[in-house]
Amino acid sequence: MKKIFSLLTLTFALFLVGCSNNQTTTDTNSSSAASSVKKELNISISIAPEGQEKSEKTVAVEEGKTAMDALKKAYKVEEKEGFITSIDGHAQDEAKGLYWMFKVNGEMASKGANQITLKDGDKLEFYQEVYQQ
Numbered sequence: 001m002k003k004i005f006s007l008l009t010l011t012f013a014l015f016l017v018g019c020s021n022n023q024t025t026t027d028t029n030s031s032s033a034a035s036s037v038k039k040e041l042n043i044s045i046s047i048a049p050e051g052q053e054k055s056e057k058t059v060a061v062e063e064g065k066t067a068m069d070a071l072k073k074a075y076k077v078e079e080k081e082g083f084i085t086s087i088d089g090h091a092q093d094e095a096k097g098l099y100w101m102f103k104v105n106g107e108m109a110s111k112g113a114n115q116i117t118l119k120d121g122d123k124l125e126f127y128q129e130v131y132q133q
Helices: 004-037 065-072
Strands: 040-048 055-062 076-079 084-085 099-106 123-130
Touching: 055 065, 055 123, 065 076, 065 084, 065 123, 084 123
Parallel strands: 040 123
Antiparallel strands: 040 055, 076 084, 099 123
16 A cells, blocks of 8 residues: 555656646746847937938837938938948938938937947937038
């Protein structure tokens, strides 16, 4: 009788261990899937071509995207080696020294648009200006 009782206790203990390991695996997989989902950021973008009214749009981009990614989502962009050469058909004019420049949250950008990682609520302002040294 003791052997049967011991065998039943051992079987029950193994059953519990098996169930608890299964639950842990499921929880780990669920949290991995949840952490791989990227947060969506809302970004405000304005462009002001020389002599024209400013155009404004708001776009949603995934966390980790750059200012260039957001700009390309909102407008038609041409670039050369990371430098913006045209936005929605408004090209720079190298002869005049007229180039596209931009600000992030009111501050002149310290890097190229393809190097600035965005945060939720960022405001990007792209404008044409004659570059003076």
